[in-house]
Amino acid sequence: MSSTTAEQTTAGAAASPADTDHPIHAAHTPSGTIRLGVFFQGVNSSTAWRAPGAGDQVAWESFERLITTAERGVFSAFFLGEGLRLREHQGVPLEFDVAGRPDAQTLLAALASITRQIGLVATQNTTYNDPVDLARRLQSLDLLSDGRAAWNIVTTDNAWTGENFRRGGYIDHAERYEHAEAFVDVARRIWRGEDVDHQGRHYHVRASGRLPRSRQGEPVLFQAGVSPQGRDFAARTADVIFSPFGDLERAIDFRHDIVERTLAAGRSAESVQIFPGAEFILAATDAEAEDKLRWVREQQVGPQQAIALLEQYWGRDLTAYDPDGPLPDVDPLVAESGVTRGAGFQFEKAQELTRAWREEAAQKGLSILEFARSRQGSRGSSFTGSYDSVAEQLAEYARWGAIDGLNITPWLIPGGLDDIVDELVPRLQERGVYPTEYSGTTLRENLGLPALA
Template identity: 50%
Template sequence: MTEKKQIHLAAHFPGVNSTTVWTDPRSRSQIDFSSFEQLARTAERGKFDFFFLAEGLRLREHKGLIHDLDVVGRPESITVLNALAAVTERLGLAATVNATFNEPYELARRLATLDHLSGGRAAWNVVTSSDAFTGENFRRGGYLDRADRYTRAAEFVDTARELWDSWTPDGAPRPVSHDGRHFSVRGEFTVPRSPQGHPVVIQAGDSDEGREFAAASADVIFTRHGTLEAGRVFYADVKARLAAYGREPSDLKIMPGVTFVLGDTAADAQERAAEIRRQQVSPQNAILALEQIWGRDLSAYDPDGPLPDIDPDPESELVQGRVKIADPFAIAAKWRALAEAKGLSIRQTVIETTTRQSFVGTPQAVADELDEFVQTGAADGFILVPHLTPGGLDEFVDQVVPLLQERGAFRTEYTGTTLRSHLGLAEPVWKG
């Protein structure tokens, strides 16, 4: 009998986005430590692989004003995770840190410190930016050409690994000498080799260059795909790239970010999901989403009316601090065609087009679907993004996790102490 593939699960702290229903009275602070602690403890109770934090290096702006969700602040990820290391025992701790506006020595040191303090549970989600708006907060500004962001990130990861490898496994430090296009590092690293060898490296991105970067350098890829078939295509494509770098398919875990909605019946779950989407996409949020695509002030439009008949402005700087839309004309055309075919308003169109992959149904149906994705090669696991902060993970842990455990697809207890052991990743071979 073929052994069942094990599902990997992680919990994303939603933070400053439109997934969280902030109008719900159960939603709490996105900066108070108690919120982070509650979600992390729930994830550990559910035997999750890791807890995942996003990053923001500048408050976003919309029409020259600070974005509403950013005004309460965006705390620094590694600091939060160091605190969580003291109130958790096995849960992995993943920080999103930008490879464009940091330096290898300093970041490698902070991540190695977290790995030691947590007993080998640290992870780094590598992201990049060519955004001059964000760069204004840094000495070099937005100097980096978009085409160079992955070359810098790849050298950044390689340099960090050289630093992590500069101490022998038996505790002897050695000098580091790195001379590359983006970095020159000469000196001695201050932190001994960590309990899991290197912190786990996560990469977020679906572009071709992002996939190649993940195949070459990452342990986990954080992605998104909307259907089972799309997931299988992505999974096969990325796994096939690994051989060129001397890696096995099991060396890289593919974990899409997803949401979930549970109900006593399928109809109940669908009704709850629809109501959650209406709460997430308020009339105001619908216009904000439209303005991000069109690059125009559309405040005069009725959210319950038709889409604008004007074209987007591709040169607009109406929205700052968000990923720039590559082809707003194509998206506008797609939205118009959908709205016309289904008779949708602005708000209804935004609801239909901006939904992240969600698993909606009874706990049994959701467990079945999650398992199908993993067993049929569409994912290795999932990063769950609950719609309530911080209590939105509780019902999944209480109702879905036991069903996955019963079918032998998910652990009942942690069998190791490090994040690498949770993910089934080998400790990196020391490069002496």
């Protein structure tokens, strides 16, 4: 197994973290197991749309096949991402976003009826929703699924989403977690059947929770967002963090940081689980997996996608550039780039980033197309290798307790979990680091979270 970018992981070569500058946190007791979830992002640039076997991103059959395969593989959770508005560049929807995303809770309610044990996680933002309404809808999903619902709390970096809503615009990054904290507090009180009278800075609500509690009490709380404010928010509030840090050293560093923050918040070191996002490219041998990785990257990123990727960061029309030529030697145009608008990514950073990319590409002799392919899979981690070497690598993760699970974004919809479930899962089970069956029927039980009082 090897890797194409520095961010990706290298099987068999996982350095012993104790020998590095990345110590395991002394207060944290590893569970010794790895769980799996599947992250269905909806429209995205990590799915190979043009590969043979690629299916429809919004058809029922795709969701049905993915979730039933995941449940066969004893996956803890099926996640849906949220993107309320197509990403745009210069007023035109991005080519990646050729289709919208169906509403997560509608879809999960339907999927609840064809599954029995897998968790159902809806990514829902706190910036544009309203807490009483969202709490009721999530609680409905929890009741319908008999205690399998979870809420992946995001504040969303999709600033332009605000244009879809009555209030327009968006809340500054600095304020979004303050808003999120009040939001989650109200939602929880609704779940607990309390009478809420919240007169806060962001909204005024008087309401009362009237639905009964589900078998797991209330939905499990996931959180995604890694700024210092996001981490503190998770440390105080979440059961599980969906992180982008999957390679071993960064996973250990992140665990260390979260344990510190969790202890500071008065919770135990194990009270917040960490599931990094991950991509798996598997084959019978390491060499075959390497070939497959190259092929998958070619399928994921063609010349047009490569230019579109750079345009998001440069904030300008780059269609005149040759995808087989060097990276553009011009500075980015906009004050805040499209992909990160609202995430505090200002002009200087765009300039810094694009300069660094230009230097990296020139140094490695990469064209625009080659560079864009090398960036693919860098958010989270890409595990590429034979079934055995990736199983061994994950067993190592379990021993270190760096993570509690991985959230897989399949590179192929809907067949992208098949080899994971048929080949990798049994090897993990043989190594004793993966559940052989669900330990209960609620998500809280299957994640090993303590029961609520």
